[in-house]
Amino acid sequence: MALHAIDWQQPPPASCRGGAVTIGNFDGVHLGHAELVRQARRLAGEVGGPAVVLSFDPHPLQLLRPEKFLPLLTTPADRATLLEQLGADEVVLLRTAPELLRLSATDFFRRVLLDGLQLRALVEGEDFRFGHKRGGDVALLRSLCQGAGVRLEVIPPVRLDGAVVSSSRVRAALDRGDVTEAKRLLGRPYRLHGVVGTGQKRGKGLGFPTANLEPLFNFAPGEGVYAVRVPLGDRTWPGAANIGPNPTFAEHVRKVEVHLIGYDGDLHGQELAVDFLARLRDTKRFAGVAELREQLQRDVEQARSIATV
Numbered sequence: 001m002a003l004h005a006i007d008w009q010q011p012p013p014a015s016c017r018g019g020a021v022t023i024g025n026f027d028g029v030h031l032g033h034a035e036l037v038r039q040a041r042r043l044a045g046e047v048g049g050p051a052v053v054l055s056f057d058p059h060p061l062q063l064l065r066p067e068k069f070l071p072l073l074t075t076p077a078d079r080a081t082l083l084e085q086l087g088a089d090e091v092v093l094l095r096t097a098p099e100l101l102r103l104s105a106t107d108f109f110r111r112v113l114l115d116g117l118q119l120r121a122l123v124e125g126e127d128f129r130f131g132h133k134r135g136g137d138v139a140l141l142r143s144l145c146q147g148a149g150v151r152l153e154v155i156p157p158v159r160l161d162g163a164v165v166s167s168s169r170v171r172a173a174l175d176r177g178d179v180t181e182a183k184r185l186l187g188r189p190y191r192l193h194g195v196v197g198t199g200q201k202r203g204k205g206l207g208f209p210t211a212n213l214e215p216l217f218n219f220a221p222g223e224g225v226y227a228v229r230v231p232l233g234d235r236t237w238p239g240a241a242n243i244g245p246n247p248t249f250a251e252h253v254r255k256v257e258v259h260l261i262g263y264d265g266d267l268h269g270q271e272l273a274v275d276f277l278a279r280l281r282d283t284k285r286f287a288g289v290a291e292l293r294e295q296l297q298r299d300v301e302q303a304r305s306i307a308t309v
Contacts, residue, residue, distance in 0.1 A: 003080040005057065005093040008100040012116055016090045019049025020121035020151075021113065023130065025167070026055050028073035029082040030186050032158040032165040036123055039155055041087035043121040047151065050089035052117060055079070057093040060101060071219040073170060075193055092117070105136025109144045121151040128154075160185060177222035179276040189229070189275040193217040194256060196267040208296050210242070210257035211267045213274070220256055221276055223283050227303035229275045230260055237263050238307035240299050241274060244283035261304050278306050 004013055020043035022036045037053060044051035057076050061069045074082065080091045094100060094112070103111065108131045113119050122145060130136040138154055145152040157164040165185050173181040174190060182190045194213030223244035230237045237260040245251050258274055260267075280302055286292040 003091045008094045012092055016052050016092055017118040018120055019052050020044040020047055021052045021054055021117055021119045022123045023054045025059055026079055027167045028170045029079055030165050030170055034086050035158050037083060037086040037088055039123045039153060047120040049120055051087055052090045053083050053088045054092050056096045058096050060096050063096055073219050075217050102132055105131025105140055114148055119150055123153045125157055126154055174221045177224040177279045179221055179279055189277055192220055192274045195271050208259045210259045211272060213256040225280045225299050226276050227278045227280060227306035229307050231273055238304050240303035261300055
């Protein structure tokens with residue numbers, strides 16, 4: 001699989017042409033996205049071409065309504081890797097530009113899909129919208145595909161517990177700290193990326209050194225203490241993460257701190273990926289350092305039992 005980040009007017013590589021395409025933001029790469037890729041993979045085999053995922057970077061909302069934009073659930077690199085694991089042969093990221101967003105639905109279909117990707121089949125969900133101001137719907141898409149001799153398959157949404165699986169549903173679960181529910185919707189633990197910065201070093205003084213992640217590259221779960229895993233080099237470390245302020249020390253700034261259980265090394269400046277497995281408890285204020293240390297020991301032991309692989 002290859003990831004191709006190109007201008008929307010730039011011809012895609014030959015390896016991306018003549019296959020089955022599915023289009024979307026694919027933020028989170030959840031179970032609904034997995035079904036789209038699975039169907040594209042099947043159609044690709046039938047038409048004798050590649051299974052292609054067409055996405056956008058940055059997210060169009062960053063240009064259209066930046067005040068409404070929230071951090072993404074997946075980084076572009078993670079998104080491409082996950083899509084490959086699901087069966088995509090090629091991932092094409094169009095660089096989002098005002099000119100691209102001004103294309104009518106018909107022009108987008110003709111210029112990007114027909115002329116560019118030379119698609120032979122297309123897979124989308126029932127609520128798919130495309131083109132300027134989301135003016136194109138599935139009815140228009142069906143008409144355009146019929147006129148161009150392109151196979152179109154429209155699939156129903158994936159549901160879990162009677163409700164549609166969506167990026168917004170994943171985000172809501174994470175926002176309330178329900179990483180177990182997020183895992184069900186994603187089909188894997190939620191992964192947060194950040195760079196290890198310089199903290200207050202209080203954790204080290206308490207016997208539980210932490211990596212303080214700042215900046216973050218995607219959406220952080222809600223406040224709480226979590227059992228996590230951290231892949232680092234050729235090993236994965238069990239860990240405990242705290243998201244929120246530190247009220248015991250009268251600190252009110254929201255931070256992401258990760259303790260790698262058993263790790264003894266300098267992580268400063270490194271990028272870490274943190275997989276969230278379970279929420280252990282709320283953040284709270286303790287009466288003093290001794291009480292906090294005792295609770296941290298319990299947190300670490302509980303996290304170890306959950307996260308040890």
